[in-house]
Amino acid sequence: MNDKITNNNILQRITPKSVSGWIGLVIVIILAFSFGIMTSGGSDSSDVTVHEDTAEVSSKPTIWTCSMHPQIKLPNPGKCPICGMDLIPLVTGVGEEELGPRQIRISNAAKELAKIQSTVVRRGFAEAEIRMVGKIAYDERKVNYITAWVPGRLDRLYADFTGMTVNKGDHMVYMYSPELLATQEELLQAKKAEKALGQTKSNILKETAEQTLVASREKLRLYGLTDEQIKEIETTGKTTTHLTINAPIGGVVVHKNAKEGMYVKTGTQIYTIVDLSKLWVYFEAYESDLPWLRYGQKVQFSSPSFPGETFNATISFIDPVVDPKKRTIKIRAIVNNKKNLLKPEMFVSGIVKSKLDNNGKVIDENLAGKWIGPMHPEEVKDKPGFCDICGMPLVKAEELGYASKTISDKDAPLLIPVTAPMITGKRAVVYVEIPNEDGPLFEGREVVLGPRAGKFYVVKSGLKEGELVVVNGAFKIDSELQIQAKPSMMSPDGGAAPVGHGNMVMPGNSSKKMKSKKQENKQAGSKAIAALNPLYDRYFDIQMSLANDDLKAAVKGYQAVYDVVKTIDMTLFEGDAQMSWMKISSAVSQSAEKGAKDKSIEDLRSTFLLLSKSVIELEDIFGHSESKN
Ligand SMILES: [Zn+2]
Ligand SMILES: [Zn+2]
Numbered sequence: 001m002n003d004k005i006t007n008n009n010i011l012q013r014i015t016p017k018s019v020s021g022w023i024g025l026v027i028v029i030i031l032a033f034s035f036g037i038m039t040s041g042g043s044d045s046s047d048v049t050v051h052e053d054t055a056e057v058s059s060k061p062t063i064w065t066c067s068m069h070p071q072i073k074l075p076n077p078g079k080c081p082i083c084g085m086d087l088i089p090l091v092t093g094v095g096e097e098e099l100g101p102r103q104i105r106i107s108n109a110a111k112e113l114a115k116i117q118s119t120v121v122r123r124g125f126a127e128a129e130i131r132m133v134g135k136i137a138y139d140e141r142k143v144n145y146i147t148a149w150v151p152g153r154l155d156r157l158y159a160d161f162t163g164m165t166v167n168k169g170d171h172m173v174y175m176y177s178p179e180l181l182a183t184q185e186e187l188l189q190a191k192k193a194e195k196a197l198g199q200t201k202s203n204i205l206k207e208t209a210e211q212t213l214v215a216s217r218e219k220l221r222l223y224g225l226t227d228e229q230i231k232e233i234e235t236t237g238k239t240t241t242h243l244t245i246n247a248p249i250g251g252v253v254v255h256k257n258a259k260e261g262m263y264v265k266t267g268t269q270i271y272t273i274v275d276l277s278k279l280w281v282y283f284e285a286y287e288s289d290l291p292w293l294r295y296g297q298k299v300q301f302s303s304p305s306f307p308g309e310t311f312n313a314t315i316s317f318i319d320p321v322v323d324p325k326k327r328t329i330k331i332r333a334i335v336n337n338k339k340n341l342l343k344p345e346m347f348v349s350g351i352v353k354s355k356l357d358n359n360g361k362v363i364d365e366n367l368a369g370k371w372i373g374p375m376h377p378e379e380v381k382d383k384p385g386f387c388d389i390c391g392m393p394l395v396k397a398e399e400l401g402y403a404s405k406t407i408s409d410k411d412a413p414l415l416i417p418v419t420a421p422m423i424t425g426k427r428a429v430v431y432v433e434i435p436n437e438d439g440p441l442f443e444g445r446e447v448v449l450g451p452r453a454g455k456f457y458v459v460k461s462g463l464k465e466g467e468l469v470v471v472n473g474a475f476k477i478d479s480e481l482q483i484q485a486k487p488s489m490m491s492p493d494g495g496a497a498p499v500g501h502g503n504m505v506m507p508g509n510s511s512k513k514m515k516s517k518k519q520e521n522k523q524a525g526s527k528a529i530a531a532l533n534p535l536y537d538r539y540f541d542i543q544m545s546l547a548n549d550d551l552k553a554a555v556k557g558y559q560a561v562y563d564v565v566k567t568i569d570m571t572l573f574e575g576d577a578q579m580s581w582m583k584i585s586s587a588v589s590q591s592a593e594k595g596a597k598d599k600s601i602e603d604l605r606s607t608f609l610l611l612s613k614s615v616i617e618l619e620d621i622f623g624h625s626e627s628k629n
Contacts, residue, residue, distance in 0.1 A: 064089055088113060102444035104480055111440060116473035118433040119420070121463045123412040125363065126453030128292050130352040132331065134283035134301065136344050139334065142275035144249050145257075148264040150223040152177030155242065157260050159271060164253045166273060173245040173270055180223055184239040187216040191234055251275040254344075279342055281313050283331040283350050287322060290329060291451035292354040294318075294362050294401045296377040299333050301350035303342070311335055311342065313350070314377045334378065356458065358413045360450060361403040368405055370397045415456040420469045421449060422478060423602050430463065431470040431477050442470065442477050475605065476547050524581070524622050528572035532622060534564045535588070539615050542595070546605055554604045558595030561611070565589050580621050587614040 064087035065073050066080035077087055089109045099105065106116070148154075156174035159166060166172070190213040197206050220230050224245060233239065255272035258264060281301065285293060299313045313333035322329055333350075335342065355363040366380070371394035373379030373387035385394050398404045421428040428449050434441040450458030463469065470477065542557035565585050573581040591611035598604045 099441070100443065102481070104442050104477060105436075105439055106442060106477075107439040114473050114476050116433075116442075116476065117471055118468040119417060119471045121414055121416055121459070121465055121467045121469055123410065123465055124415050124456075125407075125409075125412045126356045126415060126451065126456060126458045128289075128354050128356075128451075128453045130285065130289045130292050130354060132283035132285050132289070132299075132350045132352070134281045134331075134333075134348045134350050136303075136335075136342050136346040136348060137280045137282055138254070138274045138276070138344050139278045139280050142251070142278060143254075144251070144273045144275070145269045146172055146245060146247070146271040146273065148173075148175065148266060148268045148270060149245075150175075150177045150180050150243065151265050152180065152243070152263070154258055154260055154262050154264060154270065157256065157258065157270070159253045159256070162253050162256055166247045166250060166253060168247055168250045170247045171244055172247050175243050175245070175264075176241055177223070177243055178241075180220075180243055181239055181241050183216055183219045183223065184233055187213065187220065187230075187233060188237060188239065190216055245270070247273060249273060249275055274344075276337055276340065276342075276344070279335050279337045279344065280316075281333045281335055281348060281350070283333065284326070284328040285331050286328060288452060290318075291356070291360055292362070293331060293352060294354075294364075296367060296372050296380075296397070296400060296402075297352055297354070297362070297364070299331075299350040299352050301335075301348045303346050303348045305346060306341060309341075311348075315352075316377050356413070356451065356453065357403045357407050358411065359403075360458075361398075362401055363403045363406060364397075365406060367397040367402050371395065372397055372400065413450065414459040414463060414465060415453065416447075416459055416463065416469050417471050418452060418455055418457055419471045420474070421447060421457060422474055422605065423449075429478070431474045432463070433468040433470055435468070444478070444481060472549070475549065475601075479543075479547055524573050524577040528577070528581075529622050529624060531568050531572055532618065532624060535561065535568065536615070536619070536624060538564050539611065542608060542611070546601070546608060549601060551601050551604065554601070554608075555596055555598065558592045558598070558604075558607070558611075562589055562592035562596055565592065577622070584614050584618050584621070588618070 064075070064077050066083065066085055066087055074087060077089075079085065080087060089107055106114070153176045154173060155176050158171045158173070190209055193209040194206075194213055197209050217230055220233075221227070224243065251273040253271055254274050257269040257271065264270070281299070283299065293315065295315055295318060297315045299315060300310050301313060302308075302310050313335040315331055316334045317330075317332040319330040319332075357363055369382075371381045371384050373389065374392055374395045376387050376389045379387045379389060379394070381394055384396075386392065387394060416430065421430050428447050430445050430447050432443045432445050434443060445462055447462030448460040450460045452458075538557060538560040541560065542554055545551075545553035545557050565588050568581075568585070570578060570581060570585075588611065591607055591614060595604055595607040595611065598607055
């Protein structure tokens with residue numbers, strides 16, 4: 001499996017007479033990836049026929065060839081004599097050398113041609129501006145209900161529309177209550193009895209009257225009457241059939257829960273009043289933003305209603321659960337609304353400026369070494385103590401994920417641009433450039449990434465300060481490693497490369513499947529096999545687009561694969577062949593559909609891995625026709 005194959009080897013296997021149809025296409029692609037790249041000469045596979053006439057074992061500095069016409073080999077750069085395309089360098093004169101399993105040497109000219117660019121791994125603080133959209137909401141702790149404390153009929157509701165501002169003590173409800181009347185009469189009876197018993201010496205009677213009096217006073221108090229109101233009833237002897245309910249707090253009537261004339265029971269909600277002097281803002285953060293966000297951080301936000309004005313909120317809660325549909329996390333922040341500008345349900349857009357240290361702790365000068373209220377993030381003190389608002393013990397900022405002290409620049413974490421790593425699932429590979437006069441050496445390296453910081457990733461391990469990482473063209477290097485069956489990102493074990501034509505690159509590689517291929521070939525006629533050609537063509541289009549880092553073209557390519565699968569007539573296949581076709585074509589469609597929706601080049605590449613598996617399986621079973629119809 002680890003046979004090293006040089007360009008010479010590839011050329012040896014390709015004789016001009018075999019350049020047609022599928023194979024021709026594959027060669028073009030292989031060469032497009034392979035130009036000018038040379039590795040140490042490995043052992044040849046024994047089942048390869050060596051055509052001495054076309055092979056040229058060369059030690060000359062550079063040979064120039066045409067990507068469309070590999071038989072062209074000229075000592076100087078220029079145009080292809082057949083098609084007029086610019087020639088590309090084929091072999092450099094760096095000589096034979098032993099390279100590591102993940103290493104590859106590329107001539108300076110080829111590097112330039114492939115637009116491979118590198119940048120220095122440097123130290124710096126990972127800084128990010130986390131942007132979130134949000135919506136203003138009530139502070140749930142400031143919501144109050146006006147409820148009926150006594151059963152009765154609502155004769156008058158003073159605040160007759162929602163949104164009305166009320167002050168503490170304002171009249172809210174005027175209600176009729178038979179129970180209220182009965183209790184008042186009880187009170188007056190008890191009062192009379194107490195007076196009448198004033199002369200008697202019976203303590204028992206006196207005590208009973210006294211108890212009735214106390215009980216009916218208490219009942220009236222529970223109905224919401226004030227001590228003054230009760231005293232007034234006792235002194236004047238006048239009862240009232242109606243009761244007025246006052247606003248317990250100032251705020252805004254956000255809901256009128258009842259209607260005039262309605263009969264209510266004890267506990268029925270009549271109004272909802274909210275104090276809007278403090279509000280909550282619910283922001284939506286992405287999972288990837290989480291490393292940057294902390295309880296107690298400041299969020300600056302603005303609202304389209306107040307252009308140019310910024311507001312400051314403090315994060316008071318980070319939801320421990322991810323929204324399963326939106327894949328976002330709710331972040332709650334508190335904002336002061338003394339000016340009364342903000343209104344619940346307003347849309348806002350917020351930004352958190354966050355800076356991380358090596359250990360992923362947030363660096364915040366205002367909170368380093370401080371103590372914070374666990375329920376009230378606005379409570380920040382220099383020393384341990386208690387929250388002024390709720391009395392809970394304060395918590396050390398460190399325990400909430402903040403750095404304990406400010407860190408010097410030389411201890412800052414390592415950063416690489418986001419374009420450097422190739423990420424599939426949990427693996428991340430970068431290509432390190434080792435400069436050399438004859439042409440740089442590129443080495444694949446697995447790295448452990450920390451959080452993403454805007455245009456950078458924090459690198460936890462795998463790289464050293466000052467090393468060069470490839471930021472552009474890494475996929476081309478990876479393709480080349482695949483072609484050479486070396487460990488690459490796409491095939492980490494260096495095995496059957498999901499790129500190009502497996503049989504071409506690794507002769508005998510799929511011999512195990514030859515039997516099944518022949519069997520099913522009987523049931524899949526030449527028409528069926530020919531019908532697969534457009535699918536293969538579109539598949540290679542995607543590969544080219546990815547090699548060129550062309551996101552738009554790759555997305556189009558996936559769409560084209562998706563479309564072309566639908567045009568292939570399944571009745572061309574019979575029996576087992578039809579079963580295989582249906583199974584694989586649905587996998588192809590699925591991958592293609594996903595690819596057509598992918599938004600990043602990284603996603604497009606990992607989808608390509610999926611698609612490749614199916615396409616290679618397809619080719620293994622059915623093969624391909626040598627000439628296109
Ligand atoms: Zn040409
Ligand atoms: Zn508190």
